[in-house]
Amino acid sequence: MKSSQSLLSVAIVAALSMLTAPAQADINVGVVVSATGPAASLGIPEKNTIALMPTSIGGEKVNYIVLDDASDTTTAVKNTRKLLTEDKVDVIIGSTITPNSLAMIDVVAEAETPMISMAASAKIVDAANPKVKWVFKTPQNDVQMSTAITEHMANAGAQNVAFIGFADAYGEGWFHEFSKIAEARKIKLVASERYNRSDTSVTGQVLKVMAAKPDAVLIAGAGTPAALPQKTLREKGYKGAIYQTHGVANNAFLKVCGKDCEGTFLPAGPVLVAKQLPDANPVKKSAMAYVQKYEAANGAGSVTTFGAHAWDAGLLLANAAPQALKKAKPGTKEFRAALRDALEGTRELAAAHGIFNMSASDHLGLDQRARVMVEVVKGDWKLIK
């Protein structure tokens, strides 16, 4: 009786471990996205994009294990640990937002597993941090986008500029970059205001901005909440130019903002206006490939630039994994190290947001080809040539 019992328990343990341990030699990709919580509008298209990624690379099956971090830093770290220790993933894609990605760096560096972040801050791949050896990211740095805005402002002859931004890391990050570059361009910052994503009214901030009589206003917000200051500015009779950041580049923003957004300028990844790019543009083909694939799965007009960051992470992986497969078997330490080296060696990879050229000191690898200036015309994005 006793022996049969122990035999049974051994069998159960064996069966359970079969369930948890992934089949040998499959490439396991752990994905951490913010599909719920404040960053859900970014995380949901990213999650949808994961479903479109290749299911086999270099003849090996690829398993994607997607976990939601609810836009919460603690959960992101917990999920990362779970993916590393229980699912034994070879690479992590995530997370959606900067604070989560920053917190995950320590965890992946400790486990010596490469990670590709979909968050924007340049700090994530700051080469001064030795742990960043394991970390890559796909979205453009704020500084690249800021340069595009200030260049456009200077060309339009704006001298006094006001700033309204989120009272969080996004707004502060933009203020930091923008104020530095604006100063270099001799553009004077005459007002700087903050508001919250969840605010129902920004009348106070807008009145203060208008009292400073700026030639142009930059609104540093993400998604539909960025429409509120713009609507209030127009409602209170502001006639100058309004700039937005690439954080608003989705169709829900256009819908909420309506006619108040006509003539707004913003920098964005080329994927936003993929159809309008000239055929000679090296990004056009790869950007269109993503747009078509996403819209085929999720309906016309559903594509966003945020999902494209996830797509680019998938392209980086699909490009690097075959080289790593030549050196080692998936699931081993050697494979993860080889994958990291291959990611760092990415050259001239055409993706949805630009051309990636990684190096030891640059784990983003995007250049000026990764941004275009866009104007809102008749409720749609229009590329400024």
Next chain:
Amino acid sequence: MDLQIALLLAQDGIVNGAIYALLALALVLVFAVTRVIFIPQGEFVAYGALTLVALQAGRLPGTLWLMLALGAAVAALDGPAAWRLGRRRLAGLLGRQLVYPFVIAALTYGAAPQDWPMLLQVALALAIVVPLGPQIYRVAYQPIEEAPVLILLIVSVAVHLVLVGLGLLFFGAEGSRTPAFSEASFELGDLTISGQSLWVVGASLFLIVALYVFFERSLYGKALRATAINRAGARLMGISTTLAGKLSFLLAAVIGALSGILIAPITTVYYDTGFLIGLKGFVGAIVGGLASYPVAAAGALLVGLLESFSSFWASAFKEVIVFTLIIPVLVWRSLTTRHVEDDE
């Protein structure tokens, strides 16, 4: 800051304050009658607004399914008892919890509400969202209606989290707006007053007066007041505390959903917008000690004005300033009122 800016800020503060005042009243009402601190109050704001958005876009709002599901749950919970009490009771229960939701669902599905006039759309949105109030009371609070305030509060947090999660599922992460009730605007000296802000203030005043009349003149209103003053006493007089609870949740749902519909043209409403608006209403209600309706309304108005002016002076610290208001209020209240250990 010149006079014109001050007037604009005051106008903005009053419009927001009117909404906070409504929510503060609902919170005071629910707390007084049932001792529940109704954190999910804000969710009704978001549900009301977003249900209207969905109806106008010709989509089926997710709240419709929630109402159907909760109706079935309530029918299952109350069915056996109603069966024992007789056929009329059972017919009433089934009519309210099964037939009514299906009629509304059929109407929404079949009658293309996107082509209706605005007023009928608003009525349909209310008809979908408002029954959720008593249904939530039946499912979440009625089984523990004699529990201590702390347990009721914990349940409130749970209900809030469930409703926010469902909100994301139903309406998605992006915000929406509805067209204004009226595009009219009036010039008053330097000041432009939009028709919508008049709607908000007018509707708030109307609701406040209506609530006053309800509590002073109607039998149900008096029953609610009696329950609020003395639960056991009211019970001895033959007033059902369960009915009082459901009624107060019904009123809270009406107020919440209507507030949402009123602000949807002014601001972008998200699935989670309601929480913060409800929280500001709560600050107002705290000023009134969760007991006094006029002081709560005045407190909410104060919150609206404070918010408006602090967003001008120190926009980065606006929320800090608004929520710090609660500290001096609590200090003042604990110094001036005699604390009675009446609960537990």
